[in-house]
Amino acid sequence: MMQLVYLVFGPNAANHTQAYFSILTFLRQSAALSGITVVTDRPDFYARLAGQVRLLPVDAALLREWEGQHQFFWRVKIKALEAVAAACPGQALLYLDSDTFLGGRAELLTQALAANTALMHEPEGPLAALPSKTERLMWQQLQRQPWEGITLTGKHLMWNAGVVGVPAQRTAAAIGLALALCDAWCAAGVTRRLIEQLALSVALAETGPLAAAGASIGHYWSAKPEWNQPITAFLLDSFLHNRSVEAEVAALAGFNFGAQPVKQRVKNTRGRLESLAQKLFPNQQQVFWQ
Known part of the structure; x- marks a missing residue:
């Protein structure tokens, strides 16, 4: 069994709506859960x-x-894991970004964690070979010197941190190492945007086996607008029908999880053109209630 962990804060209601929906998807297989902490x-x-x-x-x-x-800012993700580990000693933890859902078998996740295998969503590739400017700069800054006794090599992978599963046997060691790496890299002035993601990737890989959770969990981080619309429609329908939580979970049987992409690449040019079009062709003759 595993303790789910969600970290959701701030005024953006869409983030909380996504988390609520994600929780419902896991409640369909609640036998795999020891609890859910938000x-x-x-x-x-x-x-x-x-x-x-x-x-x-x-x-x-x-x-x-x-x-x-x-x-x-994103050090808070690791601290949230630490706080839940302290509140739920002896339990395997599965942290989830709000923009996730259970689309496969939860049993596969609990089996991996019980076998001392950590989980992250999916590998993005060796840090040394990743193409973005941020990742190339991180590699230049981090290579050829030890960090908390670890020297990064071309074999160290960057993993997507929308899912972070920590076996019960490794919570103290893995979370402690992730925090130490995060703090050491911040102190050294390493470019920050992906520090917590890499710290978790390295800490989980260095403390034991690490595997992908993508076969069971969808993570639509690059397609949020496409998912926000059907999720909002689903929850609005629940509100209008005054469904209980149990009825909402049952209603997920009719939700089409394959109707929108879980991954996509949106060209920057498209965003710039849409922004330009809004400036060149604004809505006109608008009338507001007074």
Whole structure:
């Protein structure tokens, strides 16, 4: 069994809606779960799930503290894992970004974690070979010197951190190493955007086996607008029918998970053209209620 972990904060209601929907998809296979913890500054958004989730409230002050002395924003993801590990000792943890869903068998995830195999969503490739400017710069900054006793080589992979599964036997070692790497790289001035992602990738790989969870979990990080629309429609239908949480879970049998992409590449040119079109051809003769 495993303890699900969600970290959802801020005023963007879409993030909370995605997390709510993700939780529903896992409740379809609740026998695989020891519990669900939502780390959030908006516990009121999850009142309907009071019987299904445990809330760990946070506020702006605690989130700033979790950013650490170098004030790195995404360090809070690792700290949230640490907080839930302390609250749920002896349990395997499965952290999930809000833009995820269970599309396969949860049993495969629990079996891997029980066998001391850590999980992340999918490998993106060796850091030394990744093409983006950020990743190339990180490799230049990190290679050829030890970090917490680890010298990065061409074999170290960057993994997508939308899913982070930590076996019960490795929570202290893996989370502690991820925090130490994150802090060391921040202190050294390493370019920051992907630091927590790489820290988790390295820490989980260095403390034991690491495998992909993509066969069971969908992560639509590059297609959020395409998913937000059907998710909102599903939850609006639930509201209008006054469904219980149990009825919402049952209604997922009619949700078409294959109707929208889980991965896509949107050309920057398209965004620039759409922005230009909005400026050149704005809506006209608008009338507002007074």
